Amino acid sequence: MGKFTKEMVNDYAEKLLIGLTDEENLMVLSEFDKIDSDINVINEIDGIDKVLPMSWCLDDFSCELREDIAEESISIDEVVGNCDDYRVCEIKIPKVVGNNEE
Amino acid sequence: MKNSLKSIVSLHSDLVSGKVSSSDLIHESLKRSHKLQDECNAFVTIMDEMSGSVNDNLLSGIPYGIKDNYSTKGILSTGSSNTLKDYVPFFSATAVSNLEKLGAVPVNKTVLDEFGMGGTGTTGHTGVVLNPWDKTRMCAGSSAGSACAVAAGVYPYALGSDTGDSIRKPAAYCGVVGYKPTYGMISRYGLFPFASSLDTCGVLTRSVEDAAIVVDGMKGIDSNDMTSWDSSSVHLFDSLDGNVKGKKLCYVKELCDINNYPDATDELKEHLSNFFETLEKCKSLGMSVREVSIDQKLLNAVGSVYVVISCAEATSNMSNLTGISFGPRSEGDNYHDMMKNYRTKGFCSLIKRRFVIGSYVLQAENKDRYFFNAQRARRLIVDRWKELFKEYDAVILPVGSGPAKFLDDSKNSKISNIEPLEEHLQIGNFGGFPSITIPNGFVSGLPVGVNITGNCYDDVNVLNIAYALEGSMDYKGMVARGYDYEV
Numbered sequence: 283m284g285k286f287t288k289e290m291v292n293d294y295a296e297k298l299l300i301g302l303t304d305e306e307n308l309m310v311l312s313e314f315d316k317i318d319s320d321i322n323v324i325n326e327i328d329g330i331d332k333v334l335p336m337s338w339c340l341d342d343f344s345c346e347l348r349e350d351i352a353e354e355s356i357s358i359d360e361v362v363g364n365c366d367d368y369r370v371c372e373i374k375i376p377k378v379v380g381n382n383e384e
Numbered sequence: 385m386k387n388s389l390k391s392i393v394s395l396h397s398d399l400v401s402g403k404v405s406s407s408d409l410i411h412e413s414l415k416r417s418h419k420l421q422d423e424c425n426a427f428v429t430i431m432d433e434m435s436g437s438v439n440d441n442l443l444s445g446i447p448y449g450i451k452d453n454y455s456t457k458g459i460l461s462t463g464s465s466n467t468l469k470d471y472v473p474f475f476s477a478t479a480v481s482n483l484e485k486l487g488a489v490p491v492n493k494t495v496l497d498e499f500g501m502g503g504t505g506t507t508g509h510t511g512v513v514l515n516p517w518d519k520t521r522m523c524a525g526s527s528a529g530s531a532c533a534v535a536a537g538v539y540p541y542a543l544g545s546d547t548g549d550s551i552r553k554p555a556a557y558c559g560v561v562g563y564k565p566t567y568g569m570i571s572r573y574g575l576f577p578f579a580s581s582l583d584t585c586g587v588l589t590r591s592v593e594d595a596a597i598v599v600d601g602m603k604g605i606d607s608n609d610m611t612s613w614d615s616s617s618v619h620l621f622d623s624l625d626g627n628v629k630g631k632k633l634c635y636v637k638e639l640c641d642i643n644n645y646p647d648a649t650d651e652l653k654e655h656l657s658n659f660f661e662t663l664e665k666c667k668s669l670g671m672s673v674r675e676v677s678i679d680q681k682l683l684n685a686v687g688s689v690y691v692v693i694s695c696a697e698a699t700s701n702m703s704n705l706t707g708i709s710f711g712p713r714s715e716g717d718n719y720h721d722m723m724k725n726y727r728t729k730g731f732c733s734l735i736k737r738r739f740v741i742g743s744y745v746l747q748a749e750n751k752d753r754y755f756f757n758a759q760r761a762r763r764l765i766v767d768r769w770k771e772l773f774k775e776y777d778a779v780i781l782p783v784g785s786g787p788a789k790f791l792d793d794s795k796n797s798k799i800s801n802i803e804p805l806e807e808h809l810q811i812g813n814f815g816g817f818p819s820i821t822i823p824n825g826f827v828s829g830l831p832v833g834v835n836i837t838g839n840c841y842d843d844v845n846v847l848n849i850a851y852a853l854e855g856s857m858d859y860k861g862m863v864a865r866g867y868d869y870e871v
Contacts, residue, residue, distance in 0.1 A: 291740060294740045294743045294744050294813055295736070295739075295740050295743075297743055298699065298703075298727070298739050298743050299706075299720070299723045299724040299727050299728075300724070300727050300728055300731070300736050300739060300740070300742065301724060301728035302736060302737075306733050306736060306737060309535060309733070310434065310737050310740050310741070313737060313741060314630060314741070315746070317688065317691060317692070317741060317745075317754070320685075320687065320688030320691070321688060321692070321753065321754055321757065321758075323684050323688060324685045324688060324689065324757050324758060324760075324761045325753075325757060326681055327681050327685065327761060327764060330757060330760050330761065330764070331760075333386065333755045333760035333761075333763050333764055334760070334761030335760050335762075335763065336759050336760070336762045336763035336765060336766060336814075337581060337759060338581050338611070339567045339581065339766070339813070339814065339815050339816030339817075339840070340567055340568060340611070340613075340816050342613075343493065343568075343610060343611055343613075344532070344609050344613070344653060354407075356475075359718050360474035361474075362709075364470070364471050364472060364709070364710035364711070365708075365709050365710060365713075366707075366712065366713035367713060371509075373708065373709050375708060375719045375722070376716070376717065376718050376719055376722070378718070378719065384456065
């Protein structure tokens with residue numbers, strides 16, 4: 283095993299609000315090792331550090347600001363149509379403030 | 385009458401002449417859908433209540449399939465994920481709306497690898513999609529259900545999306561045509577995002593002509609997608625003339641030379657031999673074909689570049705999947721636990737692992753070494769391909785290492801140095817290049833494919849080369865063995 287640890291993997295998963303089983307954690311560890319060795323392939327490319335990173339495949343997007351004109355919006359019913367718990371026009375979640383007071 | 389096996393032009397002619405009605409076509413397509421669902425599990429949803437009518441457009445009244453990562457108003461759209469297993473959008477993707485305006489009739493939503501993140505057709509929440517040519521084999525992915533359904537003659541076309549090779553590899557494995565146009569030709573609005581800088585809408589068909597007709601119907605600039613561009617002067621179907629005399633093609637020595645694979649299987653040898661026979665057909669059509677050499681380091685980097693960039697973008701794109709405002713809500717004492725339960729139980733193992741990788745490469749301390757270096761390598765690879773396009777009209781290459789792989793991975797041969805051959809289609813996404821796969825023969829009794837990729841905005845040229853080549857072979861309009869049946 284390389285420089286990655288089970289605790290590291292769990293920490294990165296927790297940041298994403300994802301829980302991993304021990305088996306999944308082990309698979310990520312082996313994948314990290316593979317990626318780390320693969321990235322060395324990239325780092326071996328001559329002059330890689332002088333290349334401008336490519337974020338998008340096309341560089342000729344024409345962006346126009348839309349006119350500030352009010353348009354008819356979707357109905358509240360449509361917005362909450364896929365929500366499992368709401369009241370009238372507001373999505374319900376468990377109480378946030380004061381819920382975990384010691 | 386096997387209407388579903390006909391071309392779009394032929395079906396339109398039959399509809400206009402009254403030889404067949406739209407309801408006949410829809411009925412036949414639905415019957416085929418239910419049979420295929422029992423046999424290959426290609427669909428998330430089959431819409432039994434659809435109806436259509438005929439107008440002047442070639443696509444009117446003709447049934448088709450939609451990959452389940454396209455938003456469809458009022459119709460379940462899951463992305464083949466448990467996290468959206470009950471999600472019904474209140475709007476349709478622009479590409480779907482464009483087809484609807486023309487009178488095209490969707491009859492089912494097809495299975496994909498969860499959110500498009502996979503290449504096997506095995507990670508959708510409704511189960512594995514089987515290859516209609518051989519049910520012990522995979523369709524590849526992620527557009528597995530679409531490829532399966534088109535190959536089984538359910539309808540002439542189905543929508544796909546392509547982030548790495550998700551249209552073009554399933555097409556090869558299922559013996560159909562898979563076309564990914566230039567990035568931005570078709571709006572991505574309403575397509576569930578996977579990796580936004582790579583995601584491209586496209587189509588699977590049984591002929592190049594049908595692919596041109598469908599993308600003509602899907603494409604167009606869209607104010608809801610700033611990366612879409614005005615293609616109103618591009619008429620793909622009308623531009624097909626098969627005149628390719630004098631066109632220049634090249635192939636990459638390092639990918640196609642059998643000597644680079646010391647432990648090559650018989651299937652790989654046959655696949656590459658068949659590819660060189662296809663090149664001879666290109667020459668007989670008046671095209672020149674040259675061998676070019678690419679730095680092996682660049683080719684070896686392709687897979688890593690794809691993993692790093694796509695995982696990073698996916699991690700960000702799918703952070704809105706919380707189960708709070710949409711998706712099936714999970715239990716929890718607080719909103720944090722609710723979201724964690726939802727994401728932990730909802731995503732398949734593969735997706736969770738990719739997210740963690742994406743998170744890792746985006747951390748401030750890792751970003752330069754992993755994410756930015758992958759983006760730098762992406763530019764080097766794309767620049768090398770653009771150099772080729774200064775001299776050549778297109779790059780022609782075999783798709784993968786042979787026919788569809790077994791679902792049971794223990795039956796698949798492991799070949800050294802094979803990754804660049806398996807992964808080179810991702811270069812089409814790095815550069816946003818138009819890229820099409822067509823069937824070019826059989827290996828082990830199963831279809832294999834050849835890919836043609838050209839420069840951005842040069843879709844007409846790419847399609848014409850594919851159209852001419854298709855005409856010189858015997859695989860146009862092919863359906864899987866056993867699916868050429870009467871309904």
